[in-house]
Amino acid sequence: DTAVSQTPKYLVTQMGNDKSIKCEQNLGHDTMYWYKQDSKKFLKIMFSYNNKELIINETVPNRFSPKSPDKAHLNLHINSLELGDSAVYFCASSHRGFDTEAFFGQGTRLTVV
């Protein structure tokens, strides 16, 4: 059983389109995250949800809208895709707290053409 699973693994789309990436965790964690890793390989946090509530929003454009229907899911919807959105997006989950480990999904490679 995969602890944190993301779909799709690869996504190629045209500029201006709207797309979604889904994330599910089966670990019973109460906190979920979205990270973006750009071409320079820097991992940056985008959002964090705790018990379905948004707790971190790191100056991400409004075109990005996370949605958490329940504690086990955190989906990322992106409107009006731009070339600069091309990156690998990682979902992660953990229990809330400074001494807990986070589990990451395998990533979704988004390519905007």
Added chain:
Amino acid sequence: DAKTTQPNSMESNEEEPVHLPCNHSTISGTDYIHWYRQLPSQGPEYVIHGLTSNVNNRMASLAIAEDRKSSTLILHRATLRDAAVYYCILTATYGNKLVFGAGTILRVKS
């Protein structure tokens, strides 16, 4: 804000121990020291974490300086599968989130 400093890259021979250093001179009393690694084309993977005492698990050991201003991740016998980017992260300073730096690229030679 407390942050970490790591060497850009390190190289090791297979089957030999590897010591990956991390400086965090402005660490706060509530910061846990976490290590993650990212293998090529994979998501980050938890390695180990600690607060004040040295820690061991099946993957690695974490040695924390007495003043907590530095720490060292120890891989006891490096294998080719350990080639990855290793990130040293403090978890209280930035709230409940992992802030990744550039990390250390570990290359393992056979």
